[in-house]
Amino acid sequence: MANPTIYDVAKAAGVGVGTVSRVLNNSTRVSPETQEKVLSVIQELGFRRSKVARQLSTGVQHRNIGAMLPYITPPSFVERLRGMQMALSHQDNDFNLILYTVSEPDRQHEQLLTIVDQSTVDGLLITTLNISDEERDLLKQAGIPFVILSDVFTGDTNGISTDNVHGGYLATQHLLQLGHRRVAYVGDELTNNYGIPTSDLRYKGYLSALAEYDIPVNADYVCLGMHGEETAHRLTRQLLTLPEPPTAIFAMSDIQAVGCIQAVRESGLRVPEDISVIGFDDVQLSRYVGLTTVRQHLEQSGYLGMQMLLDMLMTPGKVTPRHLPPLELVVRNTTQQYGLA
Amino acid sequence: MANPTIYDVAKAAGVGVGTVSRVLNNSTRVSPETQEKVLSVIQELGFRRSKVARQLSTGVQHRNIGAMLPYITPPSFVERLRGMQMALSHQDNDFNLILYTVSEPDRQHEQLLTIVDQSTVDGLLITTLNISDEERDLLKQAGIPFVILSDVFTGDTNGISTDNVHGGYLATQHLLQLGHRRVAYVGDELTNNYGIPTSDLRYKGYLSALAEYDIPVNADYVCLGMHGEETAHRLTRQLLTLPEPPTAIFAMSDIQAVGCIQAVRESGLRVPEDISVIGFDDVQLSRYVGLTTVRQHLEQSGYLGMQMLLDMLMTPGKVTPRHLPPLELVVRNTTQQYGLA
DNA sequence: CTGTTAGCGCGTTCAC
DNA sequence: GTGAACGCGCTAACAG
Numbered sequence: 001m002a003n004p005t006i007y008d009v010a011k012a013a014g015v016g017v018g019t020v021s022r023v024l025n026n027s028t029r030v031s032p033e034t035q036e037k038v039l040s041v042i043q044e045l046g047f048r049r050s051k052v053a054r055q056l057s058t059g060v061q062h063r064n065i066g067a068m069l070p071y072i073t074p075p076s077f078v079e080r081l082r083g084m085q086m087a088l089s090h091q092d093n094d095f096n097l098i099l100y101t102v103s104e105p106d107r108q109h110e111q112l113l114t115i116v117d118q119s120t121v122d123g124l125l126i127t128t129l130n131i132s133d134e135e136r137d138l139l140k141q142a143g144i145p146f147v148i149l150s151d152v153f154t155g156d157t158n159g160i161s162t163d164n165v166h167g168g169y170l171a172t173q174h175l176l177q178l179g180h181r182r183v184a185y186v187g188d189e190l191t192n193n194y195g196i197p198t199s200d201l202r203y204k205g206y207l208s209a210l211a212e213y214d215i216p217v218n219a220d221y222v223c224l225g226m227h228g229e230e231t232a233h234r235l236t237r238q239l240l241t242l243p244e245p246p247t248a249i250f251a252m253s254d255i256q257a258v259g260c261i262q263a264v265r266e267s268g269l270r271v272p273e274d275i276s277v278i279g280f281d282d283v284q285l286s287r288y289v290g291l292t293t294v295r296q297h298l299e300q301s302g303y304l305g306m307q308m309l310l311d312m313l314m315t316p317g318k319v320t321p322r323h324l325p326p327l328e329l330v331v332r333n334t335t336q337q338y339g340l341a
Numbered sequence: 342m343a344n345p346t347i348y349d350v351a352k353a354a355g356v357g358v359g360t361v362s363r364v365l366n367n368s369t370r371v372s373p374e375t376q377e378k379v380l381s382v383i384q385e386l387g388f389r390r391s392k393v394a395r396q397l398s399t400g401v402q403h404r405n406i407g408a409m410l411p412y413i414t415p416p417s418f419v420e421r422l423r424g425m426q427m428a429l430s431h432q433d434n435d436f437n438l439i440l441y442t443v444s445e446p447d448r449q450h451e452q453l454l455t456i457v458d459q460s461t462v463d464g465l466l467i468t469t470l471n472i473s474d475e476e477r478d479l480l481k482q483a484g485i486p487f488v489i490l491s492d493v494f495t496g497d498t499n500g501i502s503t504d505n506v507h508g509g510y511l512a513t514q515h516l517l518q519l520g521h522r523r524v525a526y527v528g529d530e531l532t533n534n535y536g537i538p539t540s541d542l543r544y545k546g547y548l549s550a551l552a553e554y555d556i557p558v559n560a561d562y563v564c565l566g567m568h569g570e571e572t573a574h575r576l577t578r579q580l581l582t583l584p585e586p587p588t589a590i591f592a593m594s595d596i597q598a599v600g601c602i603q604a605v606r607e608s609g610l611r612v613p614e615d616i617s618v619i620g621f622d623d624v625q626l627s628r629y630v631g632l633t634t635v636r637q638h639l640e641q642s643g644y645l646g647m648q649m650l651l652d653m654l655m656t657p658g659k660v661t662p663r664h665l666p667p668l669e670l671v672v673r674n675t676t677q678q679y680g681l682a
Numbered sequence: 683c684t685g686t687t688a689g690c691g692c693g694t695t696c697a698c
Numbered sequence: 699g700t701g702a703a704c705g706c707g708c709t710a711a712c713a714g
Contacts (some may be wrong), residue, residue, distance in 0.1 A: 005707055016685035021709060026482075031683060046657050048484055051405075051460045052396040053707030056690045061393065062459050064439075072426060078419050085413060089444045096461060098405075099438045103430045118403050119392045120437060143389055229629060258629045285626060288570055288599045316387055346691055357701035362693055372699060394691030397706050 004045040013041040024049060065309065066121035068100040068111075070128055070194050074227070074255060075283040076298050080127055080149060083302025091310060095122075102129060105193045109135065116142045123309045125149065127302075130195050145312040149305045151198040158312070158319055160305045164198055167294045167327045168205020171250045171278045174292070174329055176213050179338035180248035180276060183210070184221040184239050186232050186260055187252035199224070202252045202280060221246055232259030240267050247275060247338055254279035254286045254293055261289075261334060272336035282330055290333040297324050345386040354382040365390060406650065407462035409441040409452075411469055411535050415568070415596060416624040417639050421468055421490060424643025432651055436463075443470060446534045450476065457483045464650045466490065468643075471536050486653040490646045492539040499653070499660055501646045505539055508635045508668045509546020512591045512619045515633070515670055517554050520679030521589035521617060524551070525562040525580050527573050527601055528593035540565070543593045543621060562587055573600030581608050588616060588679055595620035595627045595634055602630075602675060613677035623671055631674040638665050 006020045013020070015034060022030050023038045030038075041047075055061060067084055069077050081099075088095055098121060102108045112135055115121055124139065124146040131148065139146050148159040175183050185206050188199035203222075210217060220242055223235035232251060236259065239245055251257035257279030261271050271277055272292075279286060282295035304322040311319050347361045354361070356375060363371050364379045371379075382388075396402060408425055410418050422440075429436055439462060443449045453476055456462055465480065465487040472489065480487050489500040516524050526547045529540035544563070551558060561583055564576035573592055577600065580586055590605075592598035598620030602612050612618055613633075620627060623636035645663040652660050 003707095007707080010685095017708080018686075018710085019684060022684085025709080029683065034684085048463075048657075049460070050397070050402070050707050051463070052393045052402060053690090054460055054709075055393040056391070056397050056692090056706090057708045057710085059690065059709095060459055061391070062461055064437075072419065072423050075416075078413065082413050085440065085442055089442070094455070094459075096405075097440045099426065099440055101426055101430065114435070118401055119390070119395055120403055122392070255629075262629070262631075285629070288596075288603070288626070289630060290603070344691095347693095348691080351701090358692080359694080359701055359703095360699085363700085366693080370699070375699080391691050394706090395693075397690085397708090398692045398694085400706065 003050075004047045006047075006049065009038065009041050009045060009047050012045060013038045062094050062096055063122040063313070064096045064098050064120060065306075065313075066098045066100055066115060066124045068102065068124060068126045068129060070102050070105075070196070072099070072101055074253070075285055076253065076281050077127065079283055079298040080302035080305075083299035083304075084125060084306040085302075086299070087303045087306035087310070093310070095310075095313075102194075105195070112138065116144065119144075123147075123313050125302075125305055125309055128194070128196055128198075145309060145316070147305045147309045147312070149301055151196060151201065158308060160301045160308070160322065160324060162296050162301070162324065163327065164201035165205040165208070167280060167296060168202035168250070168252075169209045170205070170327060170329050171202075171280060171294050172206045172209035173212070174278060174331070174335065175248040175250060175276060176209060176215070178248070178276065178335060180246075181213075181215060181338070182218070182221065182244065182246040182248070183215075184223065184246035184249045185252070186223045186235050186239075186249055186256055188227045189224045192227070199252050206250060227253070227256070229255050229259035229262075232256035233263045236260040236263035237267070240264070240269070245275075248335070249275065249277045251277065251279050254281045254283050254291055257291055257293065257334070258285065258289060261291075272334050273340075276335040276338075278335050282328075286330075286332070292332045292335040293330050295328040295330050300324060344391075345388045347388075347390065350379065350382050350386060350388050353386060354379045403435050403437055404463040404654070405437045405439050405461060406647075406654075407439045407441055407456060407465045409443065409465060409467045409470060411443050411446075411537070413440075413442055415594070416626055417594065417622050418468065420624055420639040421643035421646075424640040424645075425466060425647040426643075427640075428644045428647035428651070434651070436651075436654075443535075446536070453479065457485065460485075464488075464654050466643075466646055466650055469535075469537055469539075486650060486657070488646045488650045488653070490642055492537060492542065499649060501642045501649070501663065501665060503637050503642070503665065504668065505542035506546040506549070508621060508637060509543035509591070509593075510550045511546070511668060511670050512543075512621060512635050513547045513550035514553070515619060515672070515676065516589040516591060516617060517550060517556070519589070519617065519676060521587075522554075522556060522679070523559070523562065523585065523587040523589070524556075525564065525587035525590045526593070527564045527576050527580075527590055527597055529568045530565045533568070540593050547591060568594070568597070570596050570600035570603075573597035574604045577601040577604035578608070581605070581610070586616075589676070590616065590618045592618065592620050595622045595624050595632055598632055598634065598675070599626065599630060602632075613675050614681075617676040617679075619676050623669075627671075627673070633673045633676040634671050636669040636671045641665060 006017045010017045010020045127149045150161040225231035279293040282293045286293050347358045350361045351358045468490045491502040566572035620634040623634045627634050
């Protein structure tokens with residue numbers, strides 16, 4: 001039998017469904033013999049009581065919140081996730097947090113459809129992923145409130161966003177103020193699979209800072225590749241072989257910055273004495289390695305996003321806009337005045 | 342009205358429930374007027390269709406797997422989580438992953454009760470937390486299969502475990518082989534809130550290695566404190582003020598090892614020239630900073646644990662035991678022969 | 683102690 | 699096109 005119900009169990013045990021239900025909830029007193037009997041039949045038939053039927057009957061609706069993100073590998077996503085989790089546990093409610101990682105960009109739409117179709121969640125927290133207008137409508141029509149934690153700076157009410165352009169500017173400006181004039185940019189390919197524009201935006205900030213200091217852009221200094229420490233490492237080695245290598249590097253993420261630093265050190269050069277390196281994000285790792293970076297309050301963005309969503313879930317229609325503290329330059333030990341070595 | 346149903350909507354719109362259901366699923370053709378009417382009533386009443394009722398009716402049961410862990414802050418937990426996630430997505434099934442973080446040790450039992458009581462999950466993956474016999478029985482009786490990713494080495498069928506004692510031995514032995522004789526241990530308090538014995542076990546391994554080399558234990562060299570980089574940092578500073586400071590440190594986790602290294606460097610000493618440091622876990626961070634450590638295949642443990650659970654879920658009764666590769670010493674750049682500086 | 687029955691809220695045939 | 703009735707699997711209240 002595919003999926004035995006309590007009726008099947010009852011029949012096989014020669015009792016009524018009520019009795020089966022009782023032993024299942026070991027509530028009211030049941031005679032030891034019948035209990036024994038029922039249990040053995042349950043075992044035999046491999047009976048598993050239906051979650052949904054039970055919930056429908058008891059009326060206890062546990063609600064689910066979905067967190068959708070591209071991957072849980074980069075620390076930046078984990079920190080946001082932790083923020084969400086914290087906001088959830090602070091509000092002593094019984095929401096469950098379901099984790100959706102979009103393993104393939106192509107599957108995003110499909111996953112979204114499944115979520116809507118099976119009405120798995122009551123609310124959705126979408127991180128970084130690009131949601132098309134069509135998808136937004138889908139969610140709206142299904143009555144699933146959603147909040148977007150975006151890398152794109154928008155005035156969206158139901159979203160938390162970061163001004164990446166400004167952040168890129170801050171990082172680059174810091175290097176320029178230190179007297180550096182040969183400043184490289186190490187970032188993600190502008191067009192990655194997910195269509196995430198983060199690197200593009202931070203690069204824009206880089207450009208505007210250079211422009212402000214009247215420094216022409218050197219194409220050799222702009223290195224893009226797949227996100228990650230390894231690629232950054234490789235790109236940096238290339239930078240160092242240039243006839244006129246940069247004296248400072250702006251890496252678009254802390255992880256990439258770490259890759260840069262390693263490459264520099266392996267080449268026998270020192271950070272920051274010979275080459276300054278600045279990252280972006282200020283993930284925990286950065287504290288550990290003493291990295292200069294731009295703090296974007298990742299954990300807090302997850303926290304605030306979750307709060308917004310909870311608002312929407314508790315009192316439909318009312319959303320309190322929440323704002324992230326401004327980006328901050330965090331100076332540690334990987335950047336230094338040019339020519340001071 | 343608290344929770345309007347389709348009946349309420351139907352009544353208010355002057356139609357039958359069938360019609361309401363149809364516009365909800367925009368399936369069969371409904372006259373534009375009625376559709377309009379129904380939609381406006383839905384809006385008005387703030388109607389939201391019940392997830393469970395829908396699932397019960399349609400028969401689409403999405404199953405949930407719960408991942409229960411003490412926190413998602415330390416990278417070691419995140420890596421295990423990633424492994425679980427990967428195993429799940431590799432098996433094109435429609436299981437949802439629900440994240441439970443036990444924010445307070447006292448709440449563990451309560452959370453477990455809620456999970457069982459509301460039958461939220463179909464299977465449970467428990468990481469590191471200690472589950473009492475009572476709690477095991479609770480899960481068994483509720484028919485919820487579970488797998489435990491334990492720090493304790495047991496022969497349990499439904500679990501994946503790490504031989505921490507052996508790992509502690511490996512780390513310490515490595516330092517001793519390099520000629521170090523003053524070897525410190527930096528770890529967690531033996532009795533933490535969660536009753537997690539990891540540090541205790543690794544310490545046992547430390548002791549057995551020392552014994553093998555006939556080195557008496559120096560109480561000053563054993564530093565315990567709250568898990569985390571900060572504490573390790575502080576403890577290391579203390580170590581360095583000893584009249585006869587250690588020449589090598591075994592930190593029970595990579596994060597703590599990083600704290601140690603920072604403290605050493607801040608004191609004007611070098612790693613590994615002056616002091617060798619070895620960690621434990623081999624989280625991603627360790628690659629980035631070139632830390633010598635003991636690899637315990639964290640991601641894979643999550644992966645295998647999830648596979649076991651899926652086994653149990655798919656074909657009840659049958660569990661294929663899975664085994665983690667043995668612990669490995671990973672030598673990078675933070676340990677060195679004693680006296681070589 | 684135990685069998686029977688009426689909902690839980692929604693989807694889905696059926697006739698109309 | 700649309701309304702009424704039945705069933706999804708289980709719990710709970712009611713008789714026995």
